[in-house]
Amino acid sequence: MKPVKFILMAGIACTCILYAGCKTPALVQAPEAKTPPANFSNAPDSVNNSGVIKWKTFFSDSHLVSLIDTALKNSQELAITLQEIDIARNEMRAKQGRLLPFIEGGVGAGIDKTGRYTSQGAGDASTDITPGKQVPDWLPDYRFGITASWEADIWKKLRTAKKAAFTRYLSTIEGKNFVITNLIAEIANSYYELLALDNQLQIVRQTIQLQQNALNIVRLQKQAAAATELAVKKFEGEVLGSQSLEYDVLQKIQEKENKLNYLLGRYPQHIDRDTTGILNITPSQVAAGIPSQLLQNRPDIKQAALDLEAAKLDVKVAKSEFYPSFNIVAGLGFQAFNPSYLIKFPESLLFSLAGDLAGPLINKSAIKAEYYSANARQIQAVYNYERTILNAYIEVSTELSNIKNQQQIFELKAKQVDTLTATINISNALFKAARADYLEVLLSQRDALESKMELIETKLRQFNAVTNIYRSLGGGWN
The missing domain is CATH 2.20.200.10 (Outer membrane efflux proteins (OEP))
Structure with a gap:
């Protein structure tokens, strides 16, 4: 009778454990992730998408291509991200090891x-x-x-944990791709800013030369009693202001070169670049495609999707802790x-x-807490996925509008520069004929300088908009 009694007691104990394990607390259901609209409101419907173009093809400047290539080999930020991938890979191996004796x-x-x-x-x-x-x-x-x-592994707890670790490993790879995309865009934007500063430095030096010529003329006029000391001092002040602006631009060039060298993972040195000037080159044409393509092209969206999948698996793992x-x-x-x-x-x-x-019978507070936390992280992952998609859609929409508007601004600014540049020659001629005041000459030179600087900045914003939309479309990592 003793063996029968022992088997009976063991059966009762197993039944109690299984019953306690199968009784899990209810959870708040995670919402369904929302999808983006069918098309961009400010772009024509087309499946052509610049985000799938490789960066060596998208950027035609050989100097820029060389800089990006160097950064992808030497960047410390990218090297740190690669170690995150190794950490995730080792975590996956650890979960795999738990399946074996x-x-x-x-x-x-x-x-x-x-x-x-x-x-x-x-x-x-x-x-x-x-x-x-x-x-x-x-x-x-x-x-x-x-x-x-x-x-x-009768409840597939260990296999589910292994799958979650593998999903997070894939997520770190997408994170690395996102770092590459941002790194390429940041280098391109900094490079174009450097070209713009070169152009501005050239404009400032040309303006200084014009102002110096005007100063020499007014000094001669003073000697001939045709101008006053006040006019001479005004012109001298204008020259000094432009000379200080020249050093300000030189400092900005140095800072931009240092930033580029930092992104390239090397100590400061000269940055080889196009010498034709940013005003003489044209930004690449961009096709935005349709919003659904963002789900496949953007690494941050794919990373958020993988994080969401891993969070769902974590809930299953936490639920398995209730089972014997x-x-x-x-x-x-x-x-x-x-x-x-x-x-x-x-x-x-x-x-x-x-x-x-x-299996747990009494005082399952710790298991319940982890179960609820896993579900909360799952809901967080859903909202993070939605937010990432929304951010991507808004970025593309904003840059599409930016490209269009900057083109209109540039055309108007170019006409303004032509008009104000013409006023310099007119005012100089009138001033020499004593038909215009020296202040008109000074204002003409100042207005022309400001308009030329603004034209260069507008051109820079065009390049930045094209680079940013290339990044927003998920270009660069492939």
Whole structure:
């Protein structure tokens, strides 16, 4: 009857464990992720998408291509991101390892003294190993063997955890691609800013030359009593202001070169670049495609999608903690108090095999807390996925509008520059004929300089808009 009674008690215990494990608390359901609109409101419907163009093709400037290529080899930021991928890969391997049995081998030695007036000591005193010889009071212990333990993945908890780790590994790869996309865009924008500063420096130096010529004329007029000292001082002040502006532009060029060198992972040195000037080159044409293509092209959206998938798997893993786990432990080896007996078979053979089914019954607060936290992280991941898609759509829409408007601004600014440049020659001629005041000459030069500087900045914004929309479309990483 005793075996039957034992089996009955074990069955009752297993039933209680399984019932407690299957009873999991309810969760708040994660919302369904929203998808972007079918098309961009400020762009024609077309499947042509500049985001799929490789960066070496999209950027035609050989100097810029060389800079980007150097950055992709030397960038510390990219190298840090690659280590994140290695960390995620090792985490995936660790989860894979938990699916297999843990096997350990070992050897050991020790000594034990049992009190004679104990049940164990009294028993040892009557045990003969060799006829006429008792077990010694100081009893050595020698052993060697292997032990193994294995958790049977009956609820797929370990396999789900492994899949979550693999998904996060893929997410880190997309994170690396997103870093590459941003790095390429940042280098391109900095390069175009450097070209714009070169153009501005050229304009400032040309303006200084014009102002210096006007200053020489007004000095001659003063000597001829045709102008006053006030006019001379006004012209001198204008020249000094432009000269200080020249050094300001030179400082900005140095800062921009240093920034580019930092992005390239190298110490400051000269940046080779196009010398024709930013006003003489044309930005690349961009096709935005349709919004649904962002889901496949943008690394940050794909990363958010993978994070969402991993968060869903984490909920399943947390739920599995409510279920009982089945573990098997086994050992095999030899043990004796005398080295000469250690390899005697089967007398010194040590063998064990045990299996246990264990699950939470009472006080499951910690498991519930992790379960609720996993679900909250899943809901966070849904909102983060939606936010990433929304941000991508808005970025593309904004840059499409920016490209269109900057083109209109540039055309108007170019006409303004032509008009104000013409006023310089007119005012100089009138001033020489004593038909215009010196202030008109100064204002003409100043207005022309400002308009030329603004024209260069407008051209720069055109290039920045094209680069930014290329990044927003997911271009650069492939």
